[in-house]
Amino acid sequence: MSARSLRLSDIADRLGLRLQGVDMDVAGVNTLDDAGPDELSFLANPKYAPRLAETRAGAVIVRPEHAHEVTRALITDDPYPAFARAAALFAVPQGEFSGLSPLASIHPDAVLGEGCDVAPFAVIAARARLGGGCRIFPGCYVGEDCLLGEGCVLYPNAVLMAGTRLGKNCVLQPGAVLGAEGFGFARTPEGIRKVPQIGRVVAGDRVEVGANSAVDRAALSATLIGDGTCLDNLVQVGHNVRLGKDCLIVSQVGISGSTQVGDNVTMAGQVGVAGHLSIGSGVTIGPQSGVAKDIPEGQTVGGSPTVDYGTYLRTLSLMPRFPELFKRLSRLEKDMEALRREAQAEH
Numbered sequence: 001m002s003a004r005s006l007r008l009s010d011i012a013d014r015l016g017l018r019l020q021g022v023d024m025d026v027a028g029v030n031t032l033d034d035a036g037p038d039e040l041s042f043l044a045n046p047k048y049a050p051r052l053a054e055t056r057a058g059a060v061i062v063r064p065e066h067a068h069e070v071t072r073a074l075i076t077d078d079p080y081p082a083f084a085r086a087a088a089l090f091a092v093p094q095g096e097f098s099g100l101s102p103l104a105s106i107h108p109d110a111v112l113g114e115g116c117d118v119a120p121f122a123v124i125a126a127r128a129r130l131g132g133g134c135r136i137f138p139g140c141y142v143g144e145d146c147l148l149g150e151g152c153v154l155y156p157n158a159v160l161m162a163g164t165r166l167g168k169n170c171v172l173q174p175g176a177v178l179g180a181e182g183f184g185f186a187r188t189p190e191g192i193r194k195v196p197q198i199g200r201v202v203a204g205d206r207v208e209v210g211a212n213s214a215v216d217r218a219a220l221s222a223t224l225i226g227d228g229t230c231l232d233n234l235v236q237v238g239h240n241v242r243l244g245k246d247c248l249i250v251s252q253v254g255i256s257g258s259t260q261v262g263d264n265v266t267m268a269g270q271v272g273v274a275g276h277l278s279i280g281s282g283v284t285i286g287p288q289s290g291v292a293k294d295i296p297e298g299q300t301v302g303g304s305p306t307v308d309y310g311t312y313l314r315t316l317s318l319m320p321r322f323p324e325l326f327k328r329l330s331r332l333e334k335d336m337e338a339l340r341r342e343a344q345a346e347h
Contacts, residue, residue, distance in 0.1 A: 006089060008059050011040070012074055015085050017061070021072030024058050029087045032057060040074070042083035061086065094155065095119065095137060104136075113150065131168065143179065149205065161217065167205035167227065175212040178203070182216035182223075182239025182257060195219065197239060204228070204245070210235060216257075226263065244281060262297060272304075286312065 005025045012019040027038040032048065035041040035057035042061040043052060052060065052069040059072035061083050067073040076082045095117075100106065103120035110124045113132030118124065122140045131150035136142065139157040146160045149168035154160070158172035161179030172178070184195035199218025204227035209215065213235040215223060223237065226245035236254040237243065243255075244263035255261070255273045262281030273279070273291040280297025290304030302312035318325075 004090065005038075008040070008072065008074070011086055011089065014089065015074070015076075015082055017074040017076050017082060019073075020067050020075060021059070021070075024072065026058065028090050029083070030057070032060070040083075040086060042079045042086075044080040044083070095135065110142075125162070137174075155211075161201075163200035163217070165200065165202045167203060167207065169206050170203055171208040173209065173211040173213075173233070176209040177213075178209065178215045179217045180214055182219055184219050184239065199223065199240070201225070207231075210251070213237075215241075219257075232269075238275065250287075284309075 005027050007023055008026050009019055009023045011026060025038060026040050030036070030039045030041055032041045032043065032051045032055040035055060037056055037058045039057055040059050040061065041055060041057035043049060043066055049066060049069070052066060059074060060070045061074045061076060061079045062070065063077060063079060064075055067075050074082070097119045098117050100112070100116070100118045101120040104118045104122045104124070106112070106118060106124045107126040107128070109126045110128045112124070112130045113134065115133045116130050118136045119138045121138045122136045124130070124136070124142045125144045127144055128142045128146040130148045131152070133151045134148055135153045137154060137156045140154045141159045142148070142154070143160055143162035143164065145163045147165040149166055149170070151169040152166050154172045155174045157175050159177045164179040179201045181197040184197050186193050186195055197217055197219050199221050201215050201217050202222045203225040206228045207225050208230045210231050210233035212233055213231050215225065215237040216239040217223060218240045221240065223240055224242045226243055226247065228246040229243050229249070231237070231249045232251040234252050235249050238255055238257035240258040241255050242260045244261055244265065246263055247261060247265045249267050250269045252270045253267045256275035258275050259273055259277045259279065261279045262283065264282050265279060266284045268285060268287040270288045271285050271291065277291065278294045279291070280295060280299070282298045283295050284300040285291060285306065286302030286309055288304065289302050289306050292305045295301060295306065300309040301307060302309045303315065
């Protein structure tokens with residue numbers, strides 16, 4: 001939370017929202033349950049609308065139909081993205097360091113753009129090139145021949161192995177690793193032999209990689225991450241995977257090597273994807289799903305192995321009844337067998 005204060009009318013102007021009610025100073029943002037009289041909150045899910053009567057928030061971002069339920073409202077048709085932009089107005093940048101620390105190791109052949117900040121104990125290796133305004137936190141490693149666009153941020157202990165490329169305004173959360181070797185091994189008569197992984201990772205603009213996630217470098221060519229794609233914490237992306245633009249890959253997803261993923265794909269938590277598959281644009285995959293075959297574009301699937309999401313949900317609802325249904329089926333089989341025997345006896 002920031003110590004800065006903004007007028008509610010100023011926030012409305014900046015975000016293109018309609019203000020209803022008396023203007024006020026806003027000190028920060030918070031949830032409906034925890035917001036105070038000087039804070040701004042939001043209502044995105046209508047099922048939480050009853051909380052509007054109880055919230056202490058000074059103002060709330062709401063849809064038009066809920067504006068009459070609060071004293072002050074910022075009105076929009078889509079509250080959550082509006083709240084995200086409002087929160088950005090109060091966000092305090094991590095880290096107070098600036099400039100190039102004498103305790104950082106910056107190779108003389110590295111090239112840093114104007115306004116880069118490199119914290120103590122970061123390492124910038126030979127021939128790495130950083131665009132202007134990059135921020136490299138303590139413990140980060142930027143390997144040989146890496147290329148970073150303008151405005152990239154590497155939080156503590158993030159790692160870019162040699163040859164990795166990032167577009168503009170990418171963010172690596174603490175412990176993220178891009179460009180480690182892919183899982184390449186072959187069984188031979190002499191035992192398991194390592195297959196050299198000599199490709200790289202190439203990420204587009206505005207890519208974010210969560211804490212302790214890993215994107216492996218390609219065996220050959222490149223592992224690709226499209227513009228605007230966001231990986232949550234603890235995500236594993238195998239070698240030669242190609243992720244399209246604006247994908248959301250949630251925590252503990254694992255994508256095996258050489259799978260191709262289209263644009264605007266969402267994979268919920270703990271999805272597992274086999275290798276060498278094709279997942280079309282606009283696909284949504286439910287949590288804990290196992291993907292073993294190609295998925296055409298636009299589908300919503302779930303389960304392991306994946307099926308249409310409606311079928312998956314109906315199956316889930318029936319699962320508690322499986323023991324009872326099995327007993328009924330067994331009784332029906334016995335009754336049918338008895339009828340068959342009676343019919344045979346009559347003939």
